[in-house]
Amino acid sequence: MFKTIIEPRVSETDGVGHINNTTIPIWFEAGRNQLFKLFTPDNTFENWKMIILNMNVDFVHQIYFGQNVEVYTWIKKIGNSSLELYEEIHQNGRICAKGTAVYVNFNKDKQKSESISEQLKNILLNHIYEGV
Secondary structure: OEEEEEOOOHHHEOOOOOEOOOOHHHHHHHOOHHHHHHHOOOOOHHHOOEEEEEEEEEEOOOOOOOOOEEEEEEEEEEOOOEEEEEEEEEEOOEEEEEEEEEEEEEEOOOOEEOOOOHHHHHHHHHHEOOOO
16 A cells, blocks of 8 residues: 555635545545656656556545545556556545546557566555455
8 A cells, every 4th residue: 555645735625615526636646656656767757657547536525624634545456557546535534535546557659558567566466455
């Protein structure tokens, strides 16, 4: 599992007084930074590998400004060239949002997906989601 702490900003708070729903996918993406680094160690877009194919979000509880949130990112499934993530955002010890995302390992020069190396798959296995 990868864990990222985020401090909500005033600008992310909407008129109803909670963090706006459009912010949650951005926070989920921030939780993937350590994963992105595994696929693109130099963090350059010239060598970028991770292309998102699908993302789903369930909003469970409201999130508020003034209290940090934790973003948890797990690997749910590893395919030949793709992987599915399971993600949660927690505030004050409870799940406030959860979701999934599917990424493909992409070679932008060849404009096609490519297999995830066995070495990288072994690293990803350390982050497998073992929940229900």
